[in-house]
Amino acid sequence: MVAPPIVEPEPAVVLNPALPAQPTLPSLRTSLRASTIDGIFAAIFSNFTGGVLLTNFLVSLQISTAAIGIVAATPMLVNLLQPLGAYLSNRTHSRMRYGLMTYGTSRLLWLLLAIGVLHFSRETPQALIWVTLVVVLAAEILGALGNPSWLSWMAALVPARLRGRYFGFRNSIGSLTVLIAVPLGGWMVSHWAGGSVQGYGVLLLVGVIAGLISLAIQSKMRDINPQLELAQPWHDQGRSSIYSGLVSLWQHSSFKSYWFYWGLWTFSVNLSAPFFNIYLLENLQIDVLWVTVYNSLMSAATLVMLLVWGRLSDRTGNRPLLILVGLLVALTPLLWLGIGRDSLSIQLWLPLLFLFIGITSPAIDLCSNNLLIALAPAHHQATAFAITAAIAGVCGATGTLLGGWLSQGSEIGLVGIFGISSGLRLLALVPLLFTQEPRSHSLVQVIHSLSGGTQTLGAQWELQPVELEET
Template sequence: SWLSDLVPADHRGRYFGKRNMLAGLTTIAATIPPAWLMDRAVAVWAVPRATVFAMLFGCAVLFGVISFVLLMRQPEPPMVVNPAARTMSIKAMAGLYKKPLGDPMFRPFLMFSALFALGQFVAAPFYTVYALENLKLGYTWLQVLGGIASLTALLTMPVWGYVADRLGNKPLLVLAVVGVSLTPLPWLFCNPERATATVLILAANNLFGGIVWAGAGLLGFNMLIETSPSEGRSVYVGALSAASGLAGGIAPVLGGLALETYQALPVANWGVPLNAYQVLFVGNSILRLLSLFLLLKVPSAARATPTQVLGQLGAIRVGTLRQMRRLQHGSDERAREEAVIRLSEARVGLAVQELVLALGDPSLRVRQRAAEALGDIGDAMAVPALLTALRQPEAGIVREAAEALGRIGSTEAVPSLGEVALSGGRSARLAALHALGRIGSREAEPYLLSALEKAVDSGEEELAEAAVQAIGLCGITAARGRLLQMLETVQPPLLLSVIRALGELGDPDTAQALEQVLRRTQDAAVITAVCVALAQCGRAEAIGEMYEAMANVASRAGRRQIANAIGSLVGSDEVYRWLTADSMGREATIARAIQNLGRGAKAGGRIAQHRRKVLAHRAAQCFINGDLQGAAQLLTRISPHPGGPAGTVLDLARVRLRAREPSEEEFLVVLAAATVADGANVEGKA
């Protein structure tokens, strides 16, 4: 509680990381010499062990007194005290002490801490006993191994603090708890007969343990500060200390009882390969893991999940950390710009804070690159800073900030982007309109409708096109009437955007107007866009015209889009799968689909079923031989009168394919219709 008043909230991770690092250095320096003295005095100088312990305890008392004197010299900031607390009654005071237990923010963390303390101390005293008695390790080796853990902890503590300030405490604490839950398990593989291997296993375990225990300690303290209110925090800290202390005091007793109980059992006859200590260590690991279920229920301000944090940490490379340091401390403009570019390529969320600070860099190029990098990373933490840049034209990065906000996709940015779309410079307006389209929020309706009218009135076609695209992506149905008017008056490329927007809106009432455009145009791009829009509007009645139009489109890209649109209206999603399959597997996939026709349909009796199988087999052979026309004609005969959209396609194909070789896309449409018709036969029989 006292330290939380001394250290600002946004610096606690780094401060306590450094403080604990210094404490770790002191621990290393203070433990190895006494351990060496203990081994040397007992083994060589024949000093009684009790005498050596008494000497060491005396030194500990001396250093405790020195610590107390230094603590008394620590300045204390003014404490915020509720005036009502000065005249608090005994009943009110009792209520104050009950408050932590009733706080829904704090109670889950209190329960987690108690269970975690139980898991931390239930076997804690017995690791040393096991190492001394069973593994035959000396005090010096024990302190060397402890020094490894302490050294690792002090080196990684600042990293935990740095990462916690950016990614949040809870997800990192979850990862740390998982880590400390694994540390008891390597003890199972230690053997006094393999002394070297045992030391190496324990050294590696302490190396890992130093990392995760450093995180657990630091992040646990940060979570205490996060889940407790500033007013009355000392009561919360006291409650946590009491719960943890009680659990930690009971835990070794329970561990000892479990150990003695297990040793008294005839486990040798049960075939259990573990001794009593090892069983206790396994239980210790399980108990720590169980505390995770309570930790996951603790409320937290962190937005990222443990899985997301683990992914971000896994993406960090040494080069990324070096670039972050260059951006923090570099004084050369080109070096800072290069660092921003590299961080953008790495897309590491850990760098967001440095990039946000770079939005205020004196160099325009660095500011521009920083805004672009924040958009590439896509972390919502950058939204407030980008909104500030968006509202400051003098910063010169309005366009880049708008683009970044669009890529992040936060609806919080809609009003500010809407204002820029109406009143900014041309490039800024264009970027803001594209950003609103990417966000896709209907909150943008008034801004987009106004921006469209403004662009049309001023003859700014590119801006009008961007506004129309955004209207479609945001689903602004109020613009339908205006778009239908434009459908009759504008020309490509704006016409294409209008058609696509009507398709995005998906209103069946606009289908007739789109069909009229399809009938009068010869432009392949317009034909393609209209066919796709008709499919989005669910206009199955237009399948005939769409099928005819596909034959008039020369480009493969256009035919593929129309084929996929017809496939969706027919009721098959297979066309898309066939079109996107790799060239090596596509032929086999299509041949298999043809051969499967007729196998499930029993309508018409055995003779009709046999006929369909024969036709399907012959169609597959034609397809394999490259005869698409013959294969398609046979497909139209498998289900002669299916009806519905599939029947429309098959009826048209019977007539059209007598005179021409179908394109690959047209053939796939016929196959999709035959597949749907074959499925209808199965359902009809059922």
């Protein structure tokens, strides 16, 4: 299970239809097709340089659990730099060149690590651990600086009426890629003749190549000049300050309740989630090949259930599903306590546990983001999204760092952390009881609907098909 990510908001930036830069249908199709292929290679890069494969590499280096917690917390902490990335990118004249500069440099840093791993793989000196930590930090910082520009680029390219459908398809293709690539990568690392550390060095080379191919494919996408976006009369020029937006949002009782929910939920999830794979690899000493297979099962379940939860949330609302499914997700850490090293656990209970996580966790990710969008006031959307991302980053990083310290610097250990995480997750659901979502059904109605008692619940909210027309 991974920490529920914050999905970045759709920027308020859109292209003026009167501008000559408006894309034609052929150029739009070319850009979207290139972006989809880009997502395939980007998924390979991100999963070869992170996730369970990176965790296994760190465990092989005999790095401390606290240090692994720092690595897991880094992406959340650097999210605080995303406003700076937006500021810098808006002063350029090309989204493509800015992305090449930030993401290209970030991905080439991993090439340095790959060379270092291959050179020192048999000695595994302390210097290699420090190089790994520095590369992870620098790469994440560059990625955070590039993310706002990439999101604005995609928001300008993808028509608003197609965004949900297109990004759902793109994410599904990425999940399918992960489903295939991660087990193959785990098998290669596990069976590499020179050992798992050297095998990961070779895997990093493959990942970097995939990452560079991803950037090359982006050159087929239509470039966007941020200065044309900023010149539009309806673009938000920052007329309302962040402080005034914060004051306004704090007076919004439902949004304030959401902040309490999301902050505590992100903290409690990250208190334990980054250490599930460590528990398998280090405490139970399960081979990395099995762990990658489990994660792929989870990805497969997520791939299917995203479609199911998306349709169901349109019918019932997001808040009821968050409460109902959140109860199941809150109990998930306790299920790890009954797992052992016996064949029954490896071949039956662990696959079922990862499938359960893959079924339930997408509902939390999807509905949390949808509820945020539904509650954010139109006149303070950017401020609402930015502050929420900051809360998630700080709370998530604090949870990960505390979890790493408790697992190694106290008598609590990983087993105790799992129990604490479960209790805090249940507590995080309480603020949702005081959150009012527009067009949301009550818990009683939703339970009745899920049991089959209401066949027509939300039928009036059915999405109608949208055809792309030539402009």
